[in-house]
Amino acid sequence: MDHKYKKSDLALGRRVFLKALGAGIAAPLAFRMSSLAMAEPSAAPVRLFIYFVPHGMPMEYAEPYGSGADLLKGSMVLSPLAPFGKYVNVCRGLGINGFGNHEAVAGVLTGVKDGAGADSIDQIIAQALGVEAHNLGANPYPRNQDGTGFDKNSYLIKHGGVWVRPTEDPAAAAASMLGAIGGGQQGGGSPPASDEAAFRNEALGLTERQLERMQGALSGLTKEQNKLAVHLESVRSIKAAADRPVVNGCTSKPALPALDALAGKDVFAQANLRSVIDAHLEVAANAMVCGTARVVTMQNLWVNCDLPMDFSGGPGSGNPYHGATSHSREAPGRMEFASIQSWFFARLAEKLLTILDQPDPLDPGNTVLHNSLIYVCSEIGDGADHNSDVHDVYLGSQIVHSYLPAILIGNAGGRIASRGVVDVDTDHVNMLATLGDAMGVPVSQLGAQSAQPIQELKS
Structure with missing residues (x-):
């Protein structure tokens, strides 16, 4: 009206x-x-955060049970999200058809195989809004390995037709996303x-x-x-203005204890992986609160990542994450896999969602989480079968119905309804169109493939 x-x-x-x-x-x-x-009052800017976790998930431990306040409490994988259940949509039935194995990572955010002819959705949205698309990565591999083992099948993000390796150092991410607060505009110059x-x-x-x-x-x-x-x-x-202006709801730089604790540590050392993840999430959350970052993507590990996950503060698995764990068809291995994936959700809940669940300084009548949309995704449905389509996984006598993990958290300023479990039964390009629609950016085509928002998710 x-x-x-x-x-x-x-x-x-x-x-x-x-x-x-x-x-x-x-x-x-x-x-x-x-x-x-x-x-x-003018509408507060909506923020988008994309959180990628590799290798899919064991759906028998991920499926949410119950309803209302008990929606996520029965899910071993998703239970860390339970305190934020009123903001959550668990989307069942999403598939990337025509893709196989981990090659699907190139299409997770571009929407097309090999990313051919399309930029990733974060860039499409950011360009339309006139803001920067920030790209973070918790990837404990030295940069000198780039080009010797990492190719387009390792990257999520494509900007201007070029695959982009993420920023692995949270200090650099903080300078980019929070540098304009309390110390002048980015790029130097005196503060206004x-x-x-x-x-x-x-x-x-x-x-x-x-x-x-x-x-x-x-x-x-x-x-x-x-x-x-x-x-x-x-x-x-x-x-x-074409200089991507920053709307700043903070008068001073926020405290960043996780980032401070990382000072002097090697961000590529596997032992520091938890510290890097926590610092990235903390920086991103505070930048979203301040409104200085509206579009952020975070990639946790490369696909085919075979690290043991027994580093300090980790999920405590000494087995190789990709092969022995995510490929497992036996009950102990499946439970271990669920525990690792749940750990990633726990980091997200503690270091991002908790910070966002506060009054929005740009819209005090709502929380930042209400005015945001967090999309949690993966490149495959189940590590055991490497399927990216909707697919039945056979585990001996047990059959598990698998689909592409897709969890939405937040209401995008009221454009996304919280309905708990939502059966969408559609191609994942339509989820990308939904992200665009939630950010006020219509997306009808990705590459040569048409797309439309998923109506079941809209308010």
């Missing part, structure tokens, strides 16, 4: 603006003050005056309709209208 200003609102805005000018306040700040007095910074952030939240309403409110005041006309153009220039 279109909001209409009452005459009293317009009069209030006019009085505030004129009084501010009369008090010697510069026109830009006077405009900001009058806008705050009369304009309806507080009034100017506050005005810039407010201006970026104003809609064109709000600007037109303010202009109309002052239509009878020629001198001030002329000043306002000049100012409106500067606001529109800020909003249309």
